[in-house]
Amino acid sequence: MSQKEIQESLDLLEKDWDFDPILRKFVLGQITDVSDYAIKVKDVVFHVPFLNSEKKYILWKCFWPDCHNCCDRQGRLPLTSDDLITIGKGLKYKNTAEFIKNETLTVTYDEPGPSGQMTTMTTINLKRKTDETPEEDGTHISCRFLDDKGGCSMHPDRPGVCYLYPFASWLENEGGKARVHATYQFTGDCPGFYLADNLDQMKEELQAYSTTIYDYNMASNRTNREGFSSVSFS
Template sequence: MSKDVETVLDTSKELRSKDEFCFSCVPDKDCFTQCCYDLTLMLMPYDIYRLKKALGMSSKEFLERYTSVHVGPGTGIPVVTVKMEGPYLKCPFLEEGKGCTVYNDRPGACRAYPLARIAQRSHETGEIDEYYYVVRESDCRGFKDCKSWTVEEWVQHEGLSEYNEFNDLFSELIHAKNKSGVGQLNADQIEMFYMGCYDIDSFREFFLEGPNLDRYMEDEATIQKLQEDELELLKYGIRWVKKKLFEGGSCIACGLS
């Protein structure tokens, strides 16, 4: 989080759903909200959806006002991060003295802390195998005088299930890119990736309202579901990017949950 704070991923123990860890983040701890300064907070597609809905903004408005984008040197894909504010690089959603103003819709990384989730889909069963590590930061007092949780309890308490579902879908896109051997994306491909994964309102306008061939390859029931359910549209957008950029196909097989 903060750049001058030591962050350690404790890999000495893999935590499964019934395993316990100890943590509590409450206002009476002297480090409360200090992790909201001078941090690199990457936003995933579902994070952007939740935040733009909470703020009553279009995805384009939200992205332009609150985020920065760069191409990841390792992945070669556009990465969206929260744009910090002021001389102390404060999170724009933090109100000093009160706390997070978007708490109910805060990003998945904020919810999951102090856990880091590792997930992989089994080729044999198609099921997601997941485990967690504890993340420890040198100035965090959350591990002192703390409450015991199982991983399962923490996931439920923090409302992480839907975040994890969309993160897994996004991870499959990254896996498809790596498998395809595609390196750096060109400008048009970056724009396609950005729209399909992050700018859901622009994707709606492009896919459901604009003149594109992919829409006419889908049946009426699919199109109706995409028009009525924005979360299904977001899932479709991520799958659309995967098909178009890394699997060389049309989106007729993108599927809906």
């Protein structure tokens, strides 16, 4: 996302939520004296930003059901091969091919990788609205499965990527073994970030998300091997 898009998201967010002005400056890239604090929880290495000038960690908690911005301002919903089966059955499709044909889009897009390289992704994405077009991929669209009370009508069978928010994750080869890493997505849409002196307040979230993130990465890896998606680096 561009800085302009993030600022627009923050402006919209702050109509309904109080957002720490220090965090706002950080999200907009105006604070650069930041350390990467890495902590291993189960099978995932979390990268938590530490603001050196404030001597504070950036932590997070979810405000659901009061907030559902992550569903109301979706960018894209890439599906794993597990999702294709589970969601297809939930929508009463007899086979995966028909579900893919009617309910998804296959798109290719570029994202910056964790080491600065550009990553080209090709994924099968769930349509966030029934008439979504490839040109709308990556734009903010309210998910059609969001009900009028802010809940997900397909929960608990929603896409695996939905369970990750606000984390982004990736695999790295470390000594011949795959290691899962995760860090926050700072899109300007989530009010749940806050500053803290230590990580104690977020221990439960890190424990729970460690399992979720690890399982999702294994599912994504299988999806690539099965030919439903692809990843290349440049």
